[in-house]
Amino acid sequence: MSRLTPQNEAIALEIISRYPRKKSALIPLLHLAQEQDGYVSDDAMRHLAELVEVTPAEVIGTCSFYEMFKREPVGTYLVNICTNIACQLLGAEELLHHAEHALGIKAGNTTSDGLFTIEDVECIAACTEAPCLTVNYRYFYKVDGGDFDAIVEDLRSGRQPTRKAAETGPDGHIPPHGTLALQRQHIPADRVAGNADPDSAPAPAWLEQP
Amino acid sequence: MSDTTDTPPKTTVSVQINGHAIEAQPGELVIEAAERAGVHIPRFCYHPRMRPVGMCRMCLVDIDAGGRGAMLQPSCMVPVSEGMVVDTESERTRKAQDGVLEFLLINHPLDCPVCDKGGECPLQDNTIAFGPGESRFVEEKRHYEKPIPISDLVFLDRERCILCDRCTRFAKEVAGDPLIHFQGRGARTEVNTFPDEPFSSYFSGNTVQICPVGALTSSSYRFKARPWDLTEVESTCTGCSVGCSVTLQSSRNRLLRSMGVDNDAVNWGWLCDRGRFGVEAVNSEARLSEPSVGGRPARWADALRKAAELIADAVRASGPIGVGVIGGARLTNESAYAWAKLAKSVIGTDNVDAQLGDGLPAQFVLGLPRATIAEACAPKGTIVLLGTDPKETLGVLFLRLRHAVVESGATLVEVGHGAGGMSKLAKHRFWSSPGGSLVDAARQALAVLPAGQPVTVVLGRSSVTEDPAVLAEAAMVFAEAGARFLPALSRGNVMGALDMGLAPGLLPGRVELEAGRSFFTSAWGSVPSGPGVDTAAMLQAAADGKLAVLVLLGANPLDDFPDRALVQRAFDRAAVIAVDTFANPSVATATVVLPAAAHGEVDGTTTNIEGRILPLHQGVTPPGTARPDWIIATELATRLGADLGFESAAQIWDEIEAVASSHAGLDRAVLDATRDGTIAAGLGGGARPAVVGMPTASPASQVPLDEASLRLVVRRKMYDGATGTANSTSLAGLPGDNDVRLHPLDFQGLSIQEGDLVTVVSDWGSISLPAFADPGVVRGTVTVLANVRGATVNHLLSSSNPVTDVRLEVSR
Numbered sequence A: 001m002s003r004l005t006p007q008n009e010a011i012a013l014e015i016i017s018r019y020p021r022k023k024s025a026l027i028p029l030l031h032l033a034q035e036q037d038g039y040v041s042d043d044a045m046r047h048l049a050e051l052v053e054v055t056p057a058e059v060i061g062t063c064s065f066y067e068m069f070k071r072e073p074v075g076t077y078l079v080n081i082c083t084n085i086a087c088q089l090l091g092a093e094e095l096l097h098h099a100e101h102a103l104g105i106k107a108g109n110t111t112s113d114g115l116f117t118i119e120d121v122e123c124i125a126a127c128t129e130a131p132c133l134t135v136n137y138r139y140f141y142k143v144d145g146g147d148f149d150a151i152v153e154d155l156r157s158g159r160q161p162t163r164k165a166a167e168t169g170p171d172g173h174i175p176p177h178g179t180l181a182l183q184r185q186h187i188p189a190d191r192v193a194g195n196a197d198p199d200s201a202p203a204p205a206w207l208e209q210p
Numbered sequence B: 001m002s003d004t005t006d007t008p009p010k011t012t013v014s015v016q017i018n019g020h021a022i023e024a025q026p027g028e029l030v031i032e033a034a035e036r037a038g039v040h041i042p043r044f045c046y047h048p049r050m051r052p053v054g055m056c057r058m059c060l061v062d063i064d065a066g067g068r069g070a071m072l073q074p075s076c077m078v079p080v081s082e083g084m085v086v087d088t089e090s091e092r093t094r095k096a097q098d099g100v101l102e103f104l105l106i107n108h109p110l111d112c113p114v115c116d117k118g119g120e121c122p123l124q125d126n127t128i129a130f131g132p133g134e135s136r137f138v139e140e141k142r143h144y145e146k147p148i149p150i151s152d153l154v155f156l157d158r159e160r161c162i163l164c165d166r167c168t169r170f171a172k173e174v175a176g177d178p179l180i181h182f183q184g185r186g187a188r189t190e191v192n193t194f195p196d197e198p199f200s201s202y203f204s205g206n207t208v209q210i211c212p213v214g215a216l217t218s219s220s221y222r223f224k225a226r227p228w229d230l231t232e233v234e235s236t237c238t239g240c241s242v243g244c245s246v247t248l249q250s251s252r253n254r255l256l257r258s259m260g261v262d263n264d265a266v267n268w269g270w271l272c273d274r275g276r277f278g279v280e281a282v283n284s285e286a287r288l289s290e291p292s293v294g295g296r297p298a299r300w301a302d303a304l305r306k307a308a309e310l311i312a313d314a315v316r317a318s319g320p321i322g323v324g325v326i327g328g329a330r331l332t333n334e335s336a337y338a339w340a341k342l343a344k345s346v347i348g349t350d351n352v353d354a355q356l357g358d359g360l361p362a363q364f365v366l367g368l369p370r371a372t373i374a375e376a377c378a379p380k381g382t383i384v385l386l387g388t389d390p391k392e393t394l395g396v397l398f399l400r401l402r403h404a405v406v407e408s409g410a411t412l413v414e415v416g417h418g419a420g421g422m423s424k425l426a427k428h429r430f431w432s433s434p435g436g437s438l439v440d441a442a443r444q445a446l447a448v449l450p451a452g453q454p455v456t457v458v459l460g461r462s463s464v465t466e467d468p469a470v471l472a473e474a475a476m477v478f479a480e481a482g483a484r485f486l487p488a489l490s491r492g493n494v495m496g497a498l499d500m501g502l503a504p505g506l507l508p509g510r511v512e513l514e515a516g517r518s519f520f521t522s523a524w525g526s527v528p529s530g531p532g533v534d535t536a537a538m539l540q541a542a543a544d545g546k547l548a549v550l551v552l553l554g555a556n557p558l559d560d561f562p563d564r565a566l567v568q569r570a571f572d573r574a575a576v577i578a579v580d581t582f583a584n585p586s587v588a589t590a591t592v593v594l595p596a597a598a599h600g601e602v603d604g605t606t607t608n609i610e611g612r613i614l615p616l617h618q619g620v621t622p623p624g625t626a627r628p629d630w631i632i633a634t635e636l637a638t639r640l641g642a643d644l645g646f647e648s649a650a651q652i653w654d655e656i657e658a659v660a661s662s663h664a665g666l667d668r669a670v671l672d673a674t675r676d677g678t679i680a681a682g683l684g685g686g687a688r689p690a691v692v693g694m695p696t697a698s699p700a701s702q703v704p705l706d707e708a709s710l711r712l713v714v715r716r717k718m719y720d721g722a723t724g725t726a727n728s729t730s731l732a733g734l735p736g737d738n739d740v741r742l743h744p745l746d747f748q749g750l751s752i753q754e755g756d757l758v759t760v761v762s763d764w765g766s767i768s769l770p771a772f773a774d775p776g777v778v779r780g781t782v783t784v785l786a787n788v789r790g791a792t793v794n795h796l797l798s799s800s801n802p803v804t805d806v807r808l809e810v811s812r
């Protein structure tokens, strides 16, 4: 429940400087806020509104359009279990059922220790590896109940999962929810893509008002 | 085709709509062209005063623009093209309308029996005219908490919302207050505010009016009436001097709501909330409904006799100048004329002033070349705000100016004493402190104005602590460069009152006393023997015992005049006759109180800042025995042994048309011929006296800043202690508290925290207020608000001083 920290505010200003219009930076800034707190708090949205000079209502309008921005706290590990057709045919309903029992929560909820949130999601585009799930958007393929228990057990005891997620680094590290990438991009001023002010650029012919 | 033919190039676009050939304007949308051709295409999201978005699909019609043949296209998004064939009645169109409505109704609660919009609802109407007989949807509809307040004035029922984007577009595009926004997505999309940040726009009521369903309702009108129970009259808002066109709707003799009417010249259908909800004051329990004498209820006959006696005694004792008349901006033109005639002809005093020391000299304002709102808002024109903040004082003018800047490429230049509601839109800002430097600021502004563009100056009194002579000199900088003016004197019909002669040295028709002496002597029988004085001088004369009777025409000098102590002294010595709708503090001191009929209770006309004459109509009857101001004037005249010579507002208008130079030719037939109102721009001529001419520049005195103190700036807010606001149930809670604001660097010097109490001390008084740093305040000045709760600023002021310097004392 907080505004951006001074360090993150500095990052925010750097991000904003890459865009010709401040408000264009809103989505990366929402990610930054989510990285800081694990979700996008109301205070953070107010802060972003100040930074990009729009109203908080406009920030929440953008933020709420995207499922992946959480406006309530979620677990450190957000487990998305796909129950769409390919996964379903190969046991996703059972997997979800198992997961709900193993963690003692219904999909959409968070364990009382704040570690896990389960979500029942639509196709996550890994149908060839069904049934599958993601933990903080890191993929685990062909998962059964036993695999699920092992992943949970590892994460709970602070180890990175023995069963490596598909595209994590060699140590299989899964950062807490909200972290998009482990490396933050810094673009030197001279390499910023041509961010000319669109207001001073000639309008494209198809936009010309008659 | 060769372009060397002799026929002039075609400037219209030929299209066929339902088999009829019509000529449309280039760029015109199909939905507009069809409308002009008498073909109504159903719509929800399209609104002629906002950009089209193609959101609801209700306006799908068959359009064949050549090439790909006829197909369904949203007529609110497609501009006409040469040879286009439109069919709004095809089988395909019908099926599309049917389908769109069935979809829109899927999640609609269909609670019409308990919905305020029922009976005037586009969704109902379109469903009956174009919709399916029944729905195939049997599943559960989405549910939300039934109406939630999104502001003090507006409720939102998300179940009824059809997501047309009208309210949200209005908030962003028109008002510039994007405090409501679509949230979520897909089937769960809803309109809402940010948590705990209400839709507190000065213009929020417009969203209620334009919502095509019952999703947005106003707290004041909810469950009050059914449209078919309402009677309505077309009228004009007199909440300020913009003069927005309205219909006043009432039921069982109670005024229930005011709705904006699209007047192309003035308000484009919009109203500000102060105007829209201010009409509730008419129904207030606090209205004056019976006359009183010495604080006791009296019969009209006795009250009028007493008033006439007071006036006659004063005239006997010190001549006509023993009587002064203050106020009149609340009055209709007809009532203002009647009072001007009573004062200037029957009584014979020229001590008459519709302004309360917080305006600008009447002759000066009337002499400036006037612009219309449309001229001010011309595409690519230049608008100079000189000492005025239209957002706080002239709401809908702000919307028009904002549109000119944001949508039509007008350049805005701001000259004043600090930031206002339009500063962010201004290309150049020239801020200065009171005391004369505004004239330099005006010169600097003139130097940056784009060359060769028409310039309109919106001229107001920047602060009651600035010498009006400084504003006049600054205005002349632009006037001499050929600018035209919109006077931002904001009280209701102040411009009409000045036109009718409720100002010292003026007679009806923008004519100076001497210029009109012979004409009006024959028209009226007599005119004052010499020029009178303004409100400040009248109050001073009363305090000195030289003026025995003060007539207050809807004026509350105790709260509004910038020198409370002087008003107090004047009221202590002079007898006060108050003609008013409410018992304000000044009325409470009156010997005789005569209750007047209010806006909505009288017929007549009003005049806006452009000099446009707009109609007023009676919707309800006045409370008790309150009567129109002009009747009070004629009754008083009778008791003073004279006959004003008219028996109805219409007759007064005829007389105005006959004698007022500026109103020559504007007979009732001319006025009735247009709904947009008619500009009074007569220049005299014939036997009529000439109207006041262009003023000449004269240097105002400079009062340099004094290092040891801070110069006071008094600003106005939309919601203050004004009668209409305080007595409207909806608005009464909206005025904020007063505070004192300083430039951050000046604030630092105080070594206090934001919000700490400081005492503002002038030579005449002191008040304690919380202090805040504000980068919009000019260095070396402090700003406070006029006439709001917390502390009345006019304790600090003396009308004998052009500027007010203060010290801030920090209590530790």
Ligand code: SF4
Residues within 6 Å of the ligand: B160, B161, B162, B163, B164, B165, B166, B167, B168, B191, B207, B210, B211, B212, B213, B215, B216
């Ligand atoms: S609340 Fe009304 S105006 Fe706003 S989007 Fe919904 S239906 Fe349209």
Ligand code: SF4
Residues within 6 Å of the ligand: B237, B238, B239, B240, B241, B242, B243, B244, B267, B270, B271, B272, B273, B274, B275, B276, B394, B395, B396, B397
């Ligand atoms: S701008 Fe003035 S005239 Fe128009 S609605 Fe507001 S108060 Fe009434």
Ligand code: FES
Residues within 6 Å of the ligand: A082, A083, A084, A085, A086, A087, A088, A122, A123, A124, A125, A126, A127, A130, A132
């Ligand atoms: S159905 Fe599960 S990933 Fe596509």
Ligand code: FES
Residues within 6 Å of the ligand: B042, B043, B044, B045, B046, B053, B054, B055, B056, B057, B058, B059, B060, B074, B075, B076, B077
């Ligand atoms: S009116 Fe055209 S899409 Fe709504």
